[in-house]
Amino acid sequence: MDGSSPVIDAHVHAGRYGDHFPRAFAEQMMGKTDTPAPEAIDQPIDRLLAEMDAAGVQHAVLLAFDAHRTSGARVPNELVGGIVAEHPDRFTGFASVDPLDPGGLAAFQRAVDEYGLRGLKLAPSYLGIAPDDPAIDPLYALAAERGLPVLAHVGYTPSQSADPRHFAPHPMAAVAERFPEGRFVMAHLGAPWTAHSIALMAQHPNLWADLSIFSWYQPPAIVADALRLAKARGVLPRVMWGSDAPFGPMGASLQRLRDVVAAGMGGEDSLLDTEELASLEGGAAHRLLDLGAARVSGGRDARSDL
Numbered sequence: 001m002d003g004s005s006p007v008i009d010a011h012v013h014a015g016r017y018g019d020h021f022p023r024a025f026a027e028q029m030m031g032k033t034d035t036p037a038p039e040a041i042d043q044p045i046d047r048l049l050a051e052m053d054a055a056g057v058q059h060a061v062l063l064a065f066d067a068h069r070t071s072g073a074r075v076p077n078e079l080v081g082g083i084v085a086e087h088p089d090r091f092t093g094f095a096s097v098d099p100l101d102p103g104g105l106a107a108f109q110r111a112v113d114e115y116g117l118r119g120l121k122l123a124p125s126y127l128g129i130a131p132d133d134p135a136i137d138p139l140y141a142l143a144a145e146r147g148l149p150v151l152a153h154v155g156y157t158p159s160q161s162a163d164p165r166h167f168a169p170h171p172m173a174a175v176a177e178r179f180p181e182g183r184f185v186m187a188h189l190g191a192p193w194t195a196h197s198i199a200l201m202a203q204h205p206n207l208w209a210d211l212s213i214f215s216w217y218q219p220p221a222i223v224a225d226a227l228r229l230a231k232a233r234g235v236l237p238r239v240m241w242g243s244d245a246p247f248g249p250m251g252a253s254l255q256r257l258r259d260v261v262a263a264g265m266g267g268e269d270s271l272l273d274t275e276e277l278a279s280l281e282g283g284a285a286h287r288l289l290d291l292g293a294a295r296v297s298g299g300r301d302a303r304s305d306l
Contacts (some may be wrong), residue, residue, distance in 0.1 A: 008282035009060040011212035011242025015075035017042035022072040055251035064096035067126035071161040081115025094119035099136040125166040132171035144182035155188040176204035201235040212242035
């Protein structure tokens with residue numbers, strides 16, 4: 001990628017094993033990955049920064065996570081806010097709250113106003129609710145009012161506490177319609193409902209998607225087909241690469257995406273051109289997050305020590 005264009009990982013999890021992710025949750029989530037030990041869910045910040053540097057990733061969207069009510073898993077907004085404050089050039093932080101928590105709206109507002117977080121991460125299926133449940137509307141409304149993107153988990157998850165009735169991305173259409181001024185990111189391209197997610201994006205210009213997990217674990221031909229469809233439907237500028245670290249390897253995930261694209265370059269049916277790949281690798285996320293050049297670092301030497 002051109003050195004003037006930052007590589008941005010649009011989907012990275014903060015959190016520590018034991019402190020934020022209980023053993024049962026970690027076993028379920030990591031058991032389906034290439035690093036199945038539950039302890040592999042642990043994400044110390046120095047290791048994450050080293051992984052970013054090794055992968056050539058200048059910036060990442062760092063996520064809080066709240067599924068405590070059903071699984072005991074919670075990565076606090078305060079933790080993510082503290083990391084972002086230490087490394088503002090490397091991370092943009094997203095808050096997370098339980099929409100059914102009576103204090104959830106106030107917690108989201110506090111995360112934005114006091115901790116400097118710039119988006120909202122929701123895990124509806126983990127919490128047993130649909131993405132278009134009216135209980136979430138106050139959060140969607142506040143995010144739209146503040147101009148903050150919302151990243152919603154849609155698609156499969158191995159968490160046994162999640163409700164599979166709410167895996168599919170279809171309800172995001174109603175959310176997009178109710179809040180046309182909002183911006184909503186469908187995580188994992190809604191896999192396995194990727195074609196439907198792309199169709200939803202074509203119908204609703206305020207729907208975005210990331211490729212986290214999908215572009216790493218699915219066969220290259222499946223990934224290429226999804227990218228080709230996104231391009232054909234005119235939604236590729238709203239698709240972002242993400243690793244879902246620690247559930248997917250950052251550097252290998254990025255290289256795999258590049259390999260898939262490189263294999264499809266050339267000829268009349270070329271998969272993507274270099275500008276489209278640059279958009280996937282960071283340009284789209286840069287636009288979504290409205291990142292100024294000063295907010296994106298070129299490497300670890302620009303950060304302060306912990």
